Amino acid sequence: MDGTVLIADDDRTIRTVLTQALTRAGCRVHATGSLTQLSKWVEEGRGDLVITDVMMPDGNGIDRIPAIREARPDLPVIVISAQNTIVTAIRANEAEAFEYLPKPFDLPDLMSKANQALSRRPRKSDPMPDPIPGPRETADPEMPLIGHAPAMQSLFRMIARVLNADLPVLIAGEPGVGKSTIARSFHDLSDRRGSGLAILTSADAGEDAVMRASEKARGGTIVIENPAGFDPAAQARLIGLIEAMESGPDRAQAPRIVATTGADPHADVASGRLRSDLYYRLAGVTVSVPPLRARVDDILPLASHLLARAAGQGLPERSLGDDAASLLRVHAFPGNVRELENLLRRLALTASGATITASEMREALNQQTVPRAAPLPVSHAAPASAEPGPGVVASVFSTAAGSLSDNVEAHLQRYFDLHGDSLPPPGLYDRILREIERPLLQVALDATGGNQLRCADLLGINRNTLRKKLTDLNIEVTRRRKLM
Incomplete structure (x- = not known):
C-alpha cells in the first residue's frame, strides 16, 4: 500500500491504532483531533486519502466533505462513525464518501477499503463531480x-445506495422488525x-382508494403494506395502477412504489397468495430486514433510544440497571423491535424508580409471553350438541399471541398508526367488517x-343472506364430499 493518509478523529486511541497499522502497511500518516487542521492539510495539497470521524469537537466530518x-476533487474520503443510524449512512452516501464504516470497525476491513481508495484514485483528467446536496434537515430523529x-x-x-433510485422497493422481514418505518424512510429521507x-x-x-392514493402520492x-394479503381483485388493480404509472402520459410524476412483505415473499408466490406478475413489478430492489435475534448487540442501544423517545412523549424518564440490561439482552424477542418497544413503554410506566431493576424486568418479560391456552380435559368437555359457555369460547380464541380481540385491536391500531397524523379513508367500518367476514x-x-345450507346453519344466518354475501365478496363455492 502506498500513499499519504490524513486521519481526523478525536479519539487518541483510534488515531494511534490507525497510524500504526497504516505505517506498517507502507503508508505515510498525518493524524489530528481537529477538522480545522485536517482542512489545512487538504488545502496545502497533502494526502492521498482522508479517514475522518463524524462528530468532532470543531465540527462534523460529513459536513466537511463538500x-x-x-x-x-480527486481525494477519496472514508467516514468512520459511532453515530450508527440510517441518517448517517445516507448522508455519507449523498456526500459521495468513498466508504462509510461504523464504529467499532473491523481493522482489516478498514485497511482493505483504504487500499482500494488509494488504488482507485481518479485521474486528474476526470470530470468534476456534480454539486453535493446539503445535509438533510427533515430526517426524523425518532425513527x-x-x-x-x-x-x-x-x-x-443498501438503503443509502437505492434511496433515490427510480426503482420499486420490496422490504422483506418478520413481523415487528420495522418494515413500515423503513418504508416511510424511503420517502421521508429521499x-x-x-x-x-x-x-x-x-x-x-x-x-x-387506489386511485386516491395515486393522486395523493403524485x-x-x-x-403498499403486505400485498400478499390483498384479495385477487385488489392485486389485479395494483398491477393496473403500476402499468398505468409506468406508461401513462404523467409518468414523470409517477409515485415510487415501496411495498412491505413477510420474510419469504417467494413462499407467498409459490402458495398463490401473491401473484407472480405483481411480485416482479414490486421487487425492483429487495431489502431484507434482519430480526432482532440476528443483531443482539443492538438490543441495548435500541432500548436506550426507545426509553428516551418514550420520555420525550411524556412518559417518566427511565434507564436500565445492569442486571435488567443483562436479562433484556438474552430475551428471544419473537416480536422483534415492536415487542421491545411495547415492553419498554410498559416498564417506563410501571417501574418504581428512575432505574429499572432486574426484578421489574423479569416480571415484565414473564408478562410479555402469553401462554398458549391449554386444551380442555376430556372429562369436562361440553357435549357436541351443547352451546359452549363464554369460558370455552374465550379459550378457543386465545393463542400464544393473545386473544382474538387483542390481535384484532393490535392490527387496527397499527393500521391507524400507518396513517400518521391523518385518518384512514372514510368507510372504515364496512371495510374492516368485510375483511373479517371473508375469512370467516x-x-x-x-x-x-x-x-x-349447513354453512348458513353453522353461522346462524339465513341461507339467502349467505348466498348474497358470497356473491358480494366474490367467494367461489365448491361442493365436495367428505372421504370416509
Whole structure:
C-alpha cells in the first residue's frame, strides 16, 4: 500500500491504532483531533486519502466533505462513525464518501477499503463531480433505525445506495422488525419527501382508494403494506395502477412504489397468495430486514433510544440497571423491535424508580409471553350438541399471541398508526367488517364441505343472506364430499 493518509478523529486511541497499522502497511500518516487542521492539510495539497470521524469537537466530518471535494476533487474520503443510524449512512452516501464504516470497525476491513481508495484514485483528467446536496434537515430523529450490528449496517448502506433510485422497493422481514418505518424512510429521507405519501393496506384497496392514493402520492411515494394479503381483485388493480404509472402520459410524476412483505415473499408466490406478475413489478430492489435475534448487540442501544423517545412523549424518564440490561439482552424477542418497544413503554410506566431493576424486568418479560391456552380435559368437555359457555369460547380464541380481540385491536391500531397524523379513508367500518367476514365465510364453507345450507346453519344466518354475501365478496363455492 502506498500513499499519504490524513486521519481526523478525536479519539487518541483510534488515531494511534490507525497510524500504526497504516505505517506498517507502507503508508505515510498525518493524524489530528481537529477538522480545522485536517482542512489545512487538504488545502496545502497533502494526502492521498482522508479517514475522518463524524462528530468532532470543531465540527462534523460529513459536513466537511463538500469543501474537501471542492478543494481536491480527486481525494477519496472514508467516514468512520459511532453515530450508527440510517441518517448517517445516507448522508455519507449523498456526500459521495468513498466508504462509510461504523464504529467499532473491523481493522482489516478498514485497511482493505483504504487500499482500494488509494488504488482507485481518479485521474486528474476526470470530470468534476456534480454539486453535493446539503445535509438533510427533515430526517426524523425518532425513527428507531439504529444499529451497530453488521447486518443493520449492510442494510443502511443498501438503503443509502437505492434511496433515490427510480426503482420499486420490496422490504422483506418478520413481523415487528420495522418494515413500515423503513418504508416511510424511503420517502421521508429521499428527494421525494416534498411530495405526497400514500399508504395502501388490504383494508382499503378498493378501486377508489387506489386511485386516491395515486393522486395523493403524485411525485411522491405509495407504500403498499403486505400485498400478499390483498384479495385477487385488489392485486389485479395494483398491477393496473403500476402499468398505468409506468406508461401513462404523467409518468414523470409517477409515485415510487415501496411495498412491505413477510420474510419469504417467494413462499407467498409459490402458495398463490401473491401473484407472480405483481411480485416482479414490486421487487425492483429487495431489502431484507434482519430480526432482532440476528443483531443482539443492538438490543441495548435500541432500548436506550426507545426509553428516551418514550420520555420525550411524556412518559417518566427511565434507564436500565445492569442486571435488567443483562436479562433484556438474552430475551428471544419473537416480536422483534415492536415487542421491545411495547415492553419498554410498559416498564417506563410501571417501574418504581428512575432505574429499572432486574426484578421489574423479569416480571415484565414473564408478562410479555402469553401462554398458549391449554386444551380442555376430556372429562369436562361440553357435549357436541351443547352451546359452549363464554369460558370455552374465550379459550378457543386465545393463542400464544393473545386473544382474538387483542390481535384484532393490535392490527387496527397499527393500521391507524400507518396513517400518521391523518385518518384512514372514510368507510372504515364496512371495510374492516368485510375483511373479517371473508375469512370467516371461507373457513365455515370449508368446514361444511361447501354445503351452503349447513354453512348458513353453522353461522346462524339465513341461507339467502349467505348466498348474497358470497356473491358480494366474490367467494367461489365448491361442493365436495367428505372421504370416509
